[in-house]
Amino acid sequence: MHMPDLKEARIRTNKEVLTKKASNLKSNKFKNKKYFLKTYGCQMNVHDSEEIKGILENLGFVNTNILEEADIVVLNTCAIRENAHDKMFGFLGRVKHLKKAKPELLIAIGGCMPEQESIANLLKEKYPFVDIVFGTHNINDLGKMILENNHKQEIEVYSIEGDIYEGMDYVRDSKYSAWVNIMYGCDKFCTYCIVPYTRGKQRSRKMEDILNEIKELKENNYQEITLLGQNVNAYGKDLNLNYDFATLLEETAKIGIARIRFVTSHPWDFTDKMLEVISKYPNIMPYIHLPLQSGSNNILRLMGRRYTKEEYLTLFNKIKAKIPNVSITTDIIVGFPNETEEDFEETMDVVNKCQFDSAFTFIYSPREGTPAALIKDNIPLEVKEKRLQILNKKINEYSLMNNQKYLNKTVKVLLIGESEKDQNKLYGYTETMKLVNVIAPKSDIGKIINVKITDAKSFSLDGEKVIFINN
Ligand code: 5AD
Ligand code: SF4
DSSP: BBBOOOHHHHHHOOOOOEEEEOOOOOOOOTTOOOEEEEOOHHHHHHHHHHHHHHHHHTTTTTOOOOGGHHHHHHHEEEESSSSHHHHHHHHHHHHHHHHHTTOOEEEEEEEEGGGSSHHHHHHHHOTTTTTTTEEEOOOHHHHHHHHOOOOEEEEESSSSSOOOOOOOOOOSOOOOEEEEEEEEEEOOOOTTTTTHHHTOEEEOOOHHHHHHHHHHHHHHHOOOOEEEOGGGGOOOTTTTTSOOOOHHHHHHHTTOEEEEEEEEGGGGOOHHHHHHHHHHTTOOEEEEEOBBBBHHHHHHHHHHHOOOHHHHHHHHHHHHHHSTOOOOEEEEEOTTTTTOOHHHHHHHHHHHHHSEEEEEEEEEEOOOSSSGGGGGOOOOOHHHHHHHHHHHHHHHHHHHHHHHHHTEEEEEEEEEESSSSSSTOOEEEEOOEEEEEEEEGGGGGTTTEEEEEEESSSSSSSEEOEEEEEE
């Protein structure tokens, strides 16, 4: 048994990060047994789940979306805010009943939640029916843990960062658009954020390994890849080699895959060289997610964000000027401790100046073990909720306004699949990452087609396939 330790997780050692081959353990033990996998949280978790699916399918499991049918339930959890916590424990309540009726059911919990001491302890003391608890650093061990489990709870969660694994047997969600990890962990330590603890020290993959993965994806007909990291701009800084994110981006563009995206960018490491590369290559998409968090210099300082409102605006304007038609989205937190009305007004001022294409907005949620959790949370919930409401109203107005600019225009859309809401339509994304519901034949799924936009809403566009373009 290995329990996590938040103090240990904070330490950044000089321990060399090794690159290892993924174990890809294969067995027939669970042939045709069923797995139910539930994923919470960010794209990093979504992509980790593709690795988990690979591990499960290598053991013989097949996927089911029906919880009651499952022989193993795996939860890939998120720890970023309190509501993620509540969701996981709510779900666990349902699974407990299932296990009573079906004692041979295996239950495994991984992701960011068990990386927190208090959660791992809670699982140990109050949730003995959970068979396997694993962390973000040892997903590679999951196959072995499942094979060896005898329904006695096993907790293996490490606080110190893991090594980098290559050659995982991913089972990818899409045949057309793929996630590609370029780095793990984060060294930014924004004061509110749990990620540097749950995911550990920044570790970049070697450029050669990343490029090989992308070449293989291209050979397999992928149209789009998204380079993934907590802070992609800092890519390579831990490697002591002579390349950085701009180099990686340029080398990726040269491979010639149709669409390249990347998330997430921190304003701090955004270089001019990156902008040069983005504007030079048409296959690097004009879409940038640039978290603001707050528009107030006081709050930015308390958050440990290392930029001012003015610096953010300068960078924002530079990106807009350099990349024509770029869409920029953001993340904003309201109700951080000590946030005054004036501080909130500063955030609204940036929102009004930037008129973001869209934004993820959150109420601040103290995370145990982070520096911000030590500051007295002195903003009443009603005030936080009111601010969120005001903010969301503005964000939605600007989203709609930006989307309306697309009306009657013809844009390129990568079609991903059938629309869930309307079976006669397909859905896909513009180069600028706008969701579009399109009338087009199903045989177009996986292709980039021209679409004329016929309607614009706050969160999506409607359009129809264009065969000949006149404009
Ligand atoms: N409370 C609220 N929101 C948070 N985020 C990260 N940590 C917290 C927290 N403790 C938000 C940030 C980040 C996004 C992924 O989640 O805006 O960019
Ligand atoms: Fe992703 Fe952050 Fe949630 Fe971890 S805590 S799963 S990194 S969003």
